[in-house]
Amino acid sequence: MKELKRVVITGLGAITPLGNNVDEFWENIVAGKSGVAQITKFDTTAFKTKFAAEVKGFDPSKYFEKNEARKYDLFTQYAVAAAEQAIKHAGLDFSTIDTNKVGVIWGSGNGGIITFQDQLEEFFKNNKQPRFNPYFIPKIIADIPSGVISIRHGLRGLNFSTISACASSTTALIDAFNYIRLGKADIVIAGGSEAAINESGIGGFNASKALSTHNENPQKASRPFDVSRDGFVMGEGGGAMIVESLESALRRNAPIIAEFIGGGMAADAYHLTGTHPEGEGAYLGMLDAMSDANIHPDQIDYINAHATSTPLGDESELRAVQRVFGNRKDLHVSGTKSMTGHLLGAAGALEAIITVKALLHNIVPPTINTEVVDEQWSNTFNLTLGKAQPKNINFAMSNTFGFGGHIASVLFKKYQG
Structure with a gap:
């Protein structure tokens, strides 16, 4: 082979x-x-x-x-x-x-x-x-x-x-x-x-x-x-x-920004425009990306979430993240659409850029505007509220989901030769 x-x-x-x-x-x-x-x-x-x-x-x-x-x-x-x-x-x-x-x-x-x-x-x-x-x-x-x-x-x-x-x-x-x-x-x-x-x-x-x-x-x-x-x-x-x-x-002799180590795709198979309530597709997509990269959930340091700020979408994604990663306060998650808005079909590319820059500079970008998080998520992950946070990031993931139930997750690693 x-x-x-x-x-x-x-x-x-x-x-x-x-x-x-x-x-x-x-x-x-x-x-x-x-x-x-x-x-x-x-x-x-x-x-x-x-x-x-x-x-x-x-x-x-x-x-x-x-x-x-x-x-x-x-x-x-x-x-x-x-x-x-x-x-x-x-x-x-x-x-x-x-x-x-x-x-x-x-x-x-x-x-x-x-x-x-x-x-x-x-x-x-x-x-x-x-x-x-x-x-x-x-x-x-x-x-x-x-x-x-x-x-x-x-x-x-x-x-x-x-x-x-x-x-x-x-x-x-x-x-x-x-x-x-x-x-x-x-x-x-x-x-x-x-x-x-x-x-x-x-x-x-x-x-x-x-x-x-x-x-x-x-x-x-x-x-x-x-x-x-x-x-x-x-x-x-x-x-x-x-x-x-x-x-x-x-x-x-090109500049190497990050290593691209995995990609996962799946489908919600649920609704024309809505996400699965339990984040079924997101769960499968994240698992597929990690299987592709041959890494474990506890190795992920940062997730750039799809996090569109819709009532059902954010909830279902956090449920999926919890299913995959458990309650990990050391896992940073941020929703950068709070700053950029949602670029629809271009969102994934822009957020992948943010993700590799976070790896390169050891900075977790913030989720802005969020003031009151639902109590069930307040002690699960670090949602990076308000301000960017320094962190040694070795593995980072970016999630994107689309109407029709399309799921895609990518995984990057800090390049070390």
């Missing part, structure tokens, strides 16, 4: 509500800042939710030639920008690499929802005359970011998109991990992006009663684990990781 290759992370890129590069983003995460504010992208007068975690000050001209950006929906622009940052961070020079062994796997739950709405509005304004933009279809389909990234750099390795709702980019990372350790690729640019802060996105999630309506104090609206939590806060942006075989990274 062929021996599986070791896999590492060598580059990171991020476009987020808390900064448009990884350093700024991480600095604000550690500081416990919120990226949530009133929506500026459209008139929210008639909407139940009037706030979101928007990307601020994004400049497409840093990444695209003049007029090129108009070919792409915003979710693709975020993808390209995050990928370009990650490529630079990893020191990748594609002129010296076999690009047939470099792939791109990208996740998005919604694709070009902004373009789709805008084009339909134009269609009806023009008396249903079919004057569609020639880029309409490539702007809306979810696979376009992986294609655009590969075209820009001449990458002819494996190339596809993953769609598993809010688990999409974590699924992309797991696929990258598996293809690399099987020797099907040397390097994969993996991640996810989302741009769904428009009338359709906010109105649709309002209709499903998933969003917070805490309009009087938006920055405190996302409050994972709090007894008064009332729904998630929409976010947008993109996150990219360079996932690479250790052999390739050492050959390039």
Whole structure:
């Protein structure tokens, strides 16, 4: 049997509500800042939710030639920008690499929802005359970011998109991990992006009663684990990781941020939009990730929880964590969506970046806004409330769950050669 290759992370890129590069983003995460504010992208007068975690000050001209950006929906622009940052961070020079062994796997739950709405509005304004933009279809389909990234750099390795709702980019990372350790690729640019802060996105999630309506104090609206939590806060942006075989990274003398050691996937098989009350899928996904990595629950130091701040979702995840880990006050858990909002299909990539940065710097990022935790969880885990905490972290996990019951968990280890 062929021996599986070791896999590492060598580059990171991020476009987020808390900064448009990884350093700024991480600095604000550690500081416990919120990226949530009133929506500026459209008139929210008639909407139940009037706030979101928007990307601020994004400049497409840093990444695209003049007029090129108009070919792409915003979710693709975020993808390209995050990928370009990650490529630079990893020191990748594609002129010296076999690009047939470099792939791109990208996740998005919604694709070009902004373009789709805008084009339909134009269609009806023009008396249903079919004057569609020639880029309409490539702007809306979810696979376009992986294609655009590969075209820009001449990458002819494996190339596809993953769609598993809010688990999409974590699924992309797991696929990258598996293809690399099987020797099907040397390097994969993996991640996810989302741009769904428009009338359709906010109105649709309002209709499903998933969003917070805490309009009087938006920055405190996302409050994972709090007894008064009332729904998630929409976010947008993109996150990219360079996932690479250790052999390739050492050959390039690349910076190694963390070792990627396991991925677990499962399904709740329970409800269209709700999580299993006992966290059945989350429980199985976490167990699968640890089995994949051949480690035990007591070795995990930190979990970046899915923690969307929904009443049922947070409860079910904590039940699953308790089933796997027992009551461990030494286990740090944090819900960083309290700061970033929920980036939907891009959430997993962004939270994986947070997780490996926590490993690298021995800092557990905080859960902000949470004031009163249900009594049954007050003596189970360290929920890292209010402020970041220093901790020696050797093994860290990140969880993501999506509508349809999709479960994905990834495991990283501090790289030690």
